[in-house]
Amino acid sequence: MALLKAEELCYHYRTKAQTVRAVDGVSLELERGGFYALTGRSGSGKSTLLSLLAGLETPMSGRITVNGIELKRDVLTLYRRNTASVIFQSFNLFPLMTVKENCMYPLLLQKRSERDAERIACGMLEKVGLDGTYFKRLPAQLSGGEQQRAAIARTLAAGTELVFADEPTGNLDPKTGGQIISLLRSVSHDEKRCVLVVTHDLSIADAADAVFRMSGGRLEE
Amino acid sequence: MALWLYERTLLLRRPIRPLSAALLLCALMLFPPLLARQADVKRAAVENALDSIPVSVVLSDIRGTGTEDIGLPRTIGDGFFDDRPGTTGEYVYGVLAKSSVCYSIGGEGFTSERRLIGLSALEAERGFTPAGGNRIEWLGCEGESLFYGSREACAAPKELFSALEPDPDGVYRVRLRLRPYPAAEMQETQIVLKVAGVHDRGADVYCPLGLIRRICTDMAAPMYYDSLRAEVKSNRGLPALKALLSEHFAGIDPFADPYEYMRKGVYAAAVIHDEQLNQTVDALEKDIRTLETLKPFLLIFECAAAGFASFFLVHSRRRELALACALGVRMRAAVIAAAAELLILLVPGAAVRNVIFGFGAEAAALGSISVCTLSGGCAAALAAGARRFELLKESE
Numbered sequence: 001m002a003l004l005k006a007e008e009l010c011y012h013y014r015t016k017a018q019t020v021r022a023v024d025g026v027s028l029e030l031e032r033g034g035f036y037a038l039t040g041r042s043g044s045g046k047s048t049l050l051s052l053l054a055g056l057e058t059p060m061s062g063r064i065t066v067n068g069i070e071l072k073r074d075v076l077t078l079y080r081r082n083t084a085s086v087i088f089q090s091f092n093l094f095p096l097m098t099v100k101e102n103c104m105y106p107l108l109l110q111k112r113s114e115r116d117a118e119r120i121a122c123g124m125l126e127k128v129g130l131d132g133t134y135f136k137r138l139p140a141q142l143s144g145g146e147q148q149r150a151a152i153a154r155t156l157a158a159g160t161e162l163v164f165a166d167e168p169t170g171n172l173d174p175k176t177g178g179q180i181i182s183l184l185r186s187v188s189h190d191e192k193r194c195v196l197v198v199t200h201d202l203s204i205a206d207a208a209d210a211v212f213r214m215s216g217g218r219l220e221e
Numbered sequence: 222m223a224l225w226l227y228e229r230t231l232l233l234r235r236p237i238r239p240l241s242a243a244l245l246l247c248a249l250m251l252f253p254p255l256l257a258r259q260a261d262v263k264r265a266a267v268e269n270a271l272d273s274i275p276v277s278v279v280l281s282d283i284r285g286t287g288t289e290d291i292g293l294p295r296t297i298g299d300g301f302f303d304d305r306p307g308t309t310g311e312y313v314y315g316v317l318a319k320s321s322v323c324y325s326i327g328g329e330g331f332t333s334e335r336r337l338i339g340l341s342a343l344e345a346e347r348g349f350t351p352a353g354g355n356r357i358e359w360l361g362c363e364g365e366s367l368f369y370g371s372r373e374a375c376a377a378p379k380e381l382f383s384a385l386e387p388d389p390d391g392v393y394r395v396r397l398r399l400r401p402y403p404a405a406e407m408q409e410t411q412i413v414l415k416v417a418g419v420h421d422r423g424a425d426v427y428c429p430l431g432l433i434r435r436i437c438t439d440m441a442a443p444m445y446y447d448s449l450r451a452e453v454k455s456n457r458g459l460p461a462l463k464a465l466l467s468e469h470f471a472g473i474d475p476f477a478d479p480y481e482y483m484r485k486g487v488y489a490a491a492v493i494h495d496e497q498l499n500q501t502v503d504a505l506e507k508d509i510r511t512l513e514t515l516k517p518f519l520l521i522f523e524c525a526a527a528g529f530a531s532f533f534l535v536h537s538r539r540r541e542l543a544l545a546c547a548l549g550v551r552m553r554a555a556v557i558a559a560a561a562e563l564l565i566l567l568v569p570g571a572a573v574r575n576v577i578f579g580f581g582a583e584a585a586a587l588g589s590i591s592v593c594t595l596s597g598g599c600a601a602a603l604a605a606g607a608r609r610f611e612l613l614k615e616s617e
Contacts, residue, residue: 047614051610054547056547056610056613057610077546077549077550077551077552078549080547080548080549081548081549081550082549085548086547088613088614089614090613090614092544092547094544095541096227096230096235097226097227097230101230104226105226105227105548106548106549108226109549109550158548166614
């Protein structure tokens, strides 16, 4: 059984001039342990689709099932907390919390004890290459690559089955970006998590197990 | 717990914004009771002015309404000495009044320059007092108390006294023939007065006012007051006193018809010296009205300022709020956390306000400001939660 199944998802928004169908009847399945890429031109609806799959927005029609359970509005918060996490292009770390505290945050939301949360967070930070010297730094004291690693560590620490990354290398140099993609790929394969990366970068698409291409709000065959 | 961790780190590591917001809210919460206290101070000053600023009523140089009447009739003047309810005396004290009749000695004729002047007190004739330049040599122990009551005693002019011989008991007495002033041919009487003092002011003889009353009654002649002055007992009774006086005097009510005295036949020579009181009270009441007028506008401004301040305080952290929601914080919890933070920021201001002005002072204003503060912050939190994906996509 697929980990995530999306059926005929639709999402549109109205502007003064017209109605934009950002996602128009998209269906897909994601398997556990898969590393997927979602590509397409700017404005094709990739980020919108990602937001629907990550539970950040609610589709206007269609359904999403995760582990056979349909995602409805009343379970989205728990879904985002326990099942799906998102890595953003702009890192999105809490600016006044240290790197360690940022990684502990989702664990505390999952009602882990502070001690457990600290232990897990430190382990994940080291796993992504941020040793103890980074723990007490604030995000502003890190480079872009280090911040993205911290964001990935936060996602890993949450232990969610689904990881969605929205242009995670968009603000990074190619070398660092390559390292990040390798890290995500190893997360999916080694920890059996499903990783979906939205990207313009075709080299990332090449590294994926499967590629979804979007155009005009629809998935290309 | 995670949300409180974030709020705690925020307050500890970037305290400037919340401290500034707390100070602003404190200042806003102090304004309404401050204004109310200012208004109370002004009201107390009004009360103090009513209690302390002296007001006098002066009736002098009384003339009628173009008729032959001269002087304030006894029935009106006596009212100032009568402190029963409903009389002018209920409202005044320290009445200084003067009334006179003409006198002559021996076979001399009556002239208006020789009068027996009755005074309710020495001060009723300013020129007669030592302060007015007059010297009085008292022969007995009466002194100024001569003028209280209605004893048959007087202060005689020096020229008159020099012509007198003491009685066998050593007391100087003077026999006077009296006529009402202005004189009527058929009315005349005689009286013997003990000379209690000697003065050097003109040819008038001074006696107690009560004696003049008695003399006029004996002569069945009308008595008129030449002048009357009194102090108002309580300025709070001034309106009632003015109402009473306006029955006999025009000009008491500045808004009344200026020609009413011609129709009503009232006198027009009463003056209430309440200028200082009116000036003081009017200025204070103007200030009070200004404060009361400003109050609602200031409250609206303060509520708006509190709402905007809290909105922008929370709005400045919209990305963090959106991120928290994206990581699995319930929208409700995020709004509650924002509201709790704002409540904490409101506490110092409320505490200072209660300490300075007392618990309950301008509670409605405090409540309004608090509600606007919470509303602004919650609105910002809700807006951040609703736009979370857009906010998280924005570059920092």
